[in-house]
Amino acid sequence: MRFLARRILHSIFLLLGISLLSFTFLQLAPGNFFDDMRLNPQISSDTLARLQKQYGLSRPFAGRYLSWVESGAKGDWGISFAYNVPVAPLIWSRARNTVLLSASAMLLSWMIALPIGILSAGTRYRWFDHAISATTSFLLVIPDLLLALGFLWLALRTHWFPAGGMESVKLSSADAGSFKDIALHLIAPLSVLVIGSLPVLFLHIRAAIIEAQQEPYIRSAQSHGISSMRILFRHALPSAAAPLTSLFGFSLASLLSASLLVEVVMNWPGLGPLLLEAILARDVYVVIGSVMFSALFLIGGMLVADFLLFAIDPRIRTQGLA
């Protein structure tokens, strides 16, 4: 239990650190949201000064940070200049789409990578292993951006699946927003994310299992005449599970980055387009909010990995007792 408590505490400190870091960068930023209004002759400099004061832009660093933390505690996370609403609901309405996309991509790519990784390691250096390894090496060198553009091209050319967006236009189709409609729209971005993250996952899984199979106790099990299937699943897999759980967290990080790009290219209404929009408008609290949310999601994923590790690795569970 001490292990888990320490991990949770650590995560909280990380989040605080990230918020401080983003605020430091924010402080260094030239210009703000109201700069464009300065060029407008209809807005007087008094109004501008009042607006800046109202939104707390002229206050010193510590004050701004503390009031942001306070509003974060209240569940607002600052205010969006462009939309004039608290940041949290704005981000949440977008973030759940990102979570939907990334979580399903995560699930799907692990569900594909795990069996073929195990199979590939089990049939090492035979034709199946060679075929899969060659395919994944090829996929590894295709950038996500190119994949996304390629899938978009395919969608527009063939009309096999919808290109871009998350729902059909309300007027043109009766079941816009239904489960089936969203699932259809999910095909293209999901495929890109899964194909993009699959090779790395596969290579790690295969390597971890092969490494576990080279341990001396595996050889002794072989010499006892235990079937290779039983060795693979009963002896090699549990010891390969520990490095794979930490891979879980890292794969989430790269998936989130890829997801941002895919969302922008495919017009998926997630955090990515919101973040980009906020940057171009200098809507700083939305930027910080998006970054904080992505960090929260990632750190949450790492915590889940830690919990899993705690559950499957007896060495960690008994740490406190020893």
Place this chain on the structure above:
Amino acid sequence: MKISRKAMLLAIALLGLHLIVLFAGFLAPYDTARQNRELPFAPPSHIHFVDAQGKVHFRPFVCMMVDRPDAFGEYLEDCHRSFPVYFLVRGAPYELFGFLKTDLHLFGVDAPAGIFLMGTDAYGRDVFSRFLYGGQLSLFTGLVATVLSLALGMLLGVLAGYYGGWCDAAVMRGAELFLALPWLYFLIAVRAFLPLSLGAKDAFLLLIALIGLVGWARPARLIRGVVLGSRERHYVLAARLFGGSDLYLMRRHILPDIYNILLTQAALLIPQYVLAEVTLSFLGLGVGEPTPSWGSMLSTLQQYSVLVSYWWMFLPGLVLVPVFCGYVLLASELQPGRRAAVA
């Protein structure tokens, strides 16, 4: 440290690629900003050897592109007059490597016709020329940012691993902070706090600094791990007993241990950073028009009509595949084994 033959060949191939884009001015027939407003999205020029009368020419020639009379935005070749391709011709002036003023180009055709090896873009600019110049920006951003990132990572990693204590704690906590953010989010957020519209040179430097500084954490952690191990070696202890200073120990005994890691990390980071530049410019956060970069050239594909109609606009993106392939193979050659093929 031994470098295999295959790694050497790969390195030479990659070097060749960098040389090609370095000589962009000489290899590109046109200036990157030269527009042919009457020829938007013209397909790649056909290089002919046989003319309309069936006569074979040894000197290849191109034909003039004219609008197809019955369709909008499509072109026909008008081969009544042929325009031979000449080599080493005088053309638009440029500065080779940024200082050698010249106007010599490898190839070109006479004026009313144009030779567009990769077609033209929305303003009728030659995609091939822009591709070469854009490669300069994209590839060298990756290269220089990697050097910056590794230098910073090495400095902090060696300090943390060698001195330990609070120094180690501070560096490692900092690294955790940098690694706890999905890197694209981080990159874009930091970019958010910097001026948005910049000149080409400023944008180039800014991208290098940004990409290089955001990525220091992973190499720093790796290097720290190795330094922690090599610090405890007996020969290091012996050298210390003989009165070797910290600086001497680092230079003579610690650094040689991490060269291999630096090399492998470089092979892994460069393609990643090239992609970072391409991504940022694609999203409109890198260099802007009219300066070409592979990312900003790809960003026209955000319009669906361009995406489905003009396949040659994909070419700057497709070239990333062999570049990545080269670097990934190089990385796995430099460090065979588990971590190699994986970013």
